[in-house]
Each structure stands twice: as C-alpha cells, then as structure tokens.
Amino acid sequence: MLSEFDLISRYFTRAPRSNLAQIALGVGDDCALLIPGAGKQLAISTDMLVEGRHFFPDADPFTLGHKCLAVNLSDLAAMGARPLAFTLALALPAVHEEWLAAFSGGLLALADEHQCELIGGDTTKGPLNICITVFGETAPGQALRRDAAQAGDDIWVSGTLGDARLALAVYRQELGAELSADLKLGSDSFKLAATRMHQPTPRVALGQALRGIAHAAIDISDGLAGDLGHILARSSVGATLAVDSLPAGAVLGRQNLAIRRHFTLAGGDDYELCFTAAADQRGAVLAAAQSAATAVTRIGSIDAQHGLRLRDAGNSTLDLQLASFDHFLST
C-alpha cells in the first residue's frame, strides 16, 4: 500500500507548468509562497465537495476532478480574477490508484487549461471529501463584487441554465410523464444534460472581460433566484426578471413551461455568471462576451424597490414558489 507521501508525490506533484512569476514556492514545504504582481489584489475562494451531497458515490473520478476545480474557478470568474494557483485537501477512505490517477487527470487538465498551478495540499484518511482553495489576481477596484449593483442596471446571465438540475431530476426520478419522451437515463439527451452537471464550464474569460464594464457579479451555483438574491441583499436593491427570456439549456428548452421556469430560476449547479451593468454598457457587454466566446442574455433589471419580481412573456406578474438549493434545508 502506498504511504500518504508517496501518494501525494505520485499523483499531484509535478514540474510547474505555467512558470508564473507569482509562484515562488510550490508543493513540498510547510507553506507555498505566492507573490502577487505589484499593486495587484489576491482573490481567494474555498469550496468543499462531499460524497453523496455534491456528487454520487460512484461518480466518474475524471469528471469529479474537473468539477472540484471548476466550481472554484467559477468563484474567481465571478470576481473577474485571473486564476493563479490552488491548494487541494483530500480525505479518502482508502488509496485506489486507478481512482487517484483519473481524479488527478481531470483536475490537472482543467488546471492546465487555465494555467492554475497546484501549489500545496493535504491528504488524509476519511470519508471522501475534496476541499479546494483557489487564488486569482485582480487589480484594485476592478473586482466584480456582489455589493455593486445599482438601480437601473441591466441583469445579464451567461450561457444557459437548468440542464444540470434537469439531469439531477432524472437521476432522482423526480419527474416522470412531465418530461419529454427522449429524456431517459442513458439517452443522448440525458447525457447532454448530465455533462452540464458533471463538467461545468467556469466562465473565467468572461469574468475578466467584464472588468470595468459590469457592476456586480455572482456565479450561479445554488440557482439564479437565490444567487441573484445575494447581489440584491448586499447591494440593497431589488430586481425584476423576465422569466420567459431566461436562456434554458439545450435539453431543458424541450421541456414544458413549468419545468423550464422552475429549473432556469431555481436549478443549481449551473456555474454561469449573473451580472449587472449600466444600460449604456450593452454594447460593451456584448463585445466582452464575444471576446470571451461566451453567450450572454439580458434577463431583467435592477430596481430601487427591494424584492424580486417575476414577469412572464406578456409582462404579467408571476407568483412562483421558489426555494433555492440550500445544503441544510434540502434534506
């Protein structure tokens, strides 16, 4: 059996890839040493993923490795920060080399894509738990904060929403006859939706492109309505959303109106960006989106009046009961 240190050394230690001047010392000492660029701020976020809660016990280890880093990169994206590095803490019930090889493969492939270096970590025996802390760089005053939305701002969302939540509904057999006939476990439609759940795409390029253009931003991990709610609370504003113009995922778009509304508004695991920008910045937002090769959709506006108002396609008020995903309330 591999010892803890052999294990770390074999799967997670490698020559630095990115040659970032900001990394003075990586894996292997009591601490890693980072040097942010002159005058730069360091953006820091941490996310913990637990078996049975954030992923299935039989989750594919390659996509799991991808997802664990992706959800952290998504937080950097929501701040407009450029990824630099991350630490990984890993509790494993036992050492399975095949699993570790695949997990580190998925993790490090995404890390390489974003030139984000693994600089430290910890491994221990315990129920499967993966905790990543990620570091990015941004210039002072340029971070996209939750408290910066202003009345009159447009509200935008990147990509599409709800396919991840739809895949979860199929796994859980929550919906039966309401679903389109092609959406069965193992079908092509299902696999398409499940990919959104298992391999989210952090909108890293878009977040950076929006610096100086967007006011507030957040990444959508717990559902649009709930996450937008954090912007509203911290900015002391309200919002009106055009529910039927929310961009549904490719598979969700073929479901009925009630399911579409519910899963675009209160899905979860989307890892798209929701952001606000002044109405006179529409051209700049679209240009930033194009430069980042990421679609964006205008979905509503920020109001001085507190609360979240939902409108349908005919501009009538909708009264939907929504519960954003909350880790302690949802079981």
Add this chain to the structure above:
Amino acid sequence: MLSEFDLISRYFTRAPRSNLAQIALGVGDDCALLIPGAGKQLAISTDMLVEGRHFFPDADPFTLGHKCLAVNLSDLAAMGARPLAFTLALALPAVHEEWLAAFSGGLLALADEHQCELIGGDTTKGPLNICITVFGETAPGQALRRDAAQAGDDIWVSGTLGDARLALAVYRQELGAELSADLKLGSDSFKLAATRMHQPTPRVALGQALRGIAHAAIDISDGLAGDLGHILARSSVGATLAVDSLPAGAVLGRQNLAIRRHFTLAGGDDYELCFTAAADQRGAVLAAAQSAATAVTRIGSIDAQHGLRLRDAGNSTLDLQLASFDHFLST
C-alpha cells in the same frame, strides 16, 4: 432549523477585528480579497481534520476549534511567516447550535490572539470535516524552507515533545504497567498531557524571530524523526540526533527510558518547531527564543552524510525501529 446561510452568518461572520490593511474584502462575496504588503510574499498552507482520524467523535468543540486553526498557524510558524487571515470549510452532519457556538469560540479566540482574520469559507452537510487554509506574510528570501539545511548546522527543537502522543497512548490503552502509576484517564497528569494533544500552541512568535537566523525549519506534526526526515531529504543532507537530550514533555519525562525515547522521537501532534542554524548562531538562536518567550533545545547536528543517526547519552549508536505517523499506514 437554521439554513446554511443563517448558520454562517451567526457563528462565523463578525466585524473585522484586526483592521489589517492587507484585507480588502472579507466574508460574504464570491472571493475574499487580500493585498500583501509591498514586496511581501504570501505564505499559504492547508490542513484538513477528520473526525475519528485527527480528533475523537466526542471531542470538546471549543478545543477542537482551537486545534484546527493551531495546526495551520503552526505551518506559518515553520515558515517564519506572520499570520494574516484564513478560510474555513466545514462539513457538518447536522446543525447543532451549541456545538457551533463552542467551536467558533475556540477557533476565533486563537484567531484573535494572532490577529488572523476569517475571510471566507464554505459550509455543507456531510461527515464532520474541517479544512482550513491559512495565509501569512513574509519577506522574499526570509522564509524558513525545508531545503535550506547545511552540513554543520545545529539542530534545535522548541518546547517539549511527546506528551500529546503519551495522552493518545492512554486513550488507546496501548501501555499499561509500563506507565507511571499516576497516569490514568482523568488524573491530573493525564489531563496535563491531554492538553498538549487537544490544545497545541503554534510557535508563531518563534518562527518570525528566527528569520535571518535559522536555515531550515519544519513543524513537528507527525513525529520528530519523520518530520526532520523531510528537511534531510529536501536539503540532501543527513543528521545525528542526541536522543537522550530530546526535551520530553512534563508528563513524558516521568516515564521510563524506552517510552521517553519512542515518544520524543516518533510521537506526533507536538506542533513544536524543528529548525537548523549555523553553529556560530547559537547566541542569536537563544536570543530569538527569549524574545519569543519559547524554550529551545539543541538536539543534534546536520551531516553531509545522508541518513539519520541516533546517539544515546554515552554517545553510543542507538538502533531504534521508528515509524513516523502516517495517515494511511497507521491503520
């Protein structure tokens, strides 16, 4: 029942205490924002503590909160870094307010003692798991790295060793008649040793005082022999230790020679610093120790010849079979 967000808000969010210029944005956004002082490096370390592995299921939550941060601060100390801030990721099987109040109390009391600000985190439902990532500041070239030991250096250790391991042996009933008669579960001697196990003191002031004086340093979490071994490996040197001059803890000092040798050399959970310094720096080391109000003991020397040699009080070679604590090998 409290929701996840209420929980965070109630126990872990508070007005910043330290007014550190380095913290531009704390808890509550997608990322925290740190600004290291001009020309400073950021030292980063992460440690994950798992129930049943690093602490007992019925561990006192106040001392547990202390210990989780202490083991991370100990990594900063071993680098000679000044604590700035930390993130906390917490998986809890359920929300028990009494437990959370005590845990955050122990955690934040130690944080305040070191002016180390809680700047972000994550909470989720799952088997109890506590992952902290800590941030400190040091000047370029001043960090105490593992790879900087030089042949001819003295080897030093702070404080005393082995009482934490002795307490564990009592909990586990590993030793019976070999132990001194006063060392029973619940006795004053036992409580004294157990305090070393449950409430380690990170040698933060000593680490900083040793900058510019010590060459290499490491904190002793897995046992002196094993952790010194990391310095030897990374510095490509060997060492000779005077085993009978290792400073035993107050309770361990009253045990027989075999137990004293074993638990000072290969205990675990000591969180003392082991460091090396040139022989002409003995006065400077002692002055640094005095300024940090922390005892230090000279325990051996670094050799060009690889390997670890153990000598007894009569300078004869000892051949002890030692296994440093390793999370995957020890069960």
